Amino acid sequence: MNQTNKTSDVPMTMHEAPAQNPLRLGMRLRLSRQTRGMTLKALADAAHCSESLLSKIENGKASPSLPMLHRLVAALDTNIGWMFEESDGEEGIIFRAGTRPLIALDPLRRGEGISLERIIPYSPGHLLQCNIHHIEERGASAGPIQHAGEEVGYLLEGEIELIVDEKSFLLSAGDAFVFNSELPHHYRNVGKQRASIFWVNTPATF
Template structure:
């Protein structure tokens, strides 16, 4: 399988990014649907009310751990927060046409983007992305949630931390673990790393 070049990846990133306004609108809709005030949701998700207000208005982006806390408090899932279509989905998603989202497009502190292999949709039992991690990029964490995760390193070198264990992985290595274990990862190589990542149920 051919690995996309860095130039082609960057071109797609310039074309498609996550939408903070859309994410904020989804959070606000979920909060209002459940009859929660800003203060109540902020307390449940252990974040400040002012930050939550900025997130709902598209002026700030949550870290991945915060987003997990928010969707848990809202009894929702991360997939729905980023879902772009409510219509019937296709079967084939061509190279170069798959959307990329940044985990933190406003702060850009983590150097990680997710290339959607299949769209976020309640119709899918699996969530599948290609995680692209810039040199020195690191996921926010550790995070924990229900489910199971499977990954395959396409290119580069990473460290995968699961609970109290650290694994160094390179291209061709794979992994599987219970999502309820605290986990996070970082790029420890000299080039951009990419991981084919599948988890269930849909979270991220």
């Protein structure tokens, strides 16, 4: 069966995808779509599904098939993990030192020697993403990348070269930056020690 046929999308079963609250999944899809400025019709067309079905999914009244979910996250330029990740912390407000997840970037996009310490968990209740980017000596991000949104950062330690729209900037501890995410951007550690950047942006994948 052609998985891109609009009539092929049936509700997922427990064997097809991880268990997930339909309302939570719908909220994440809607938030991701809205922050990218996409209409319901535009996303439905990109994911090869009906607008009415997508509306039901966003409202927690239906669940997508796994193939459809993959098409949705591809159209939104995000990933399956973000859709299924749970929020942690004391009532979702406090995230104690030493308990925050420290993860490598997506293997398809990661640079060398880079890990992310999540400050804000990926959640439908947050309009922002916030991580501390830890870049080992000679580490560099993959890129350049670009996406909808805005980026703000503060260099906690070390030295980095930030390249935005083919312009190079050397930053040291205490320096800050802000730029439109639609500008191609990437960075690398140019110092002799690990660099750490407190980085905030509107939702996007890294």
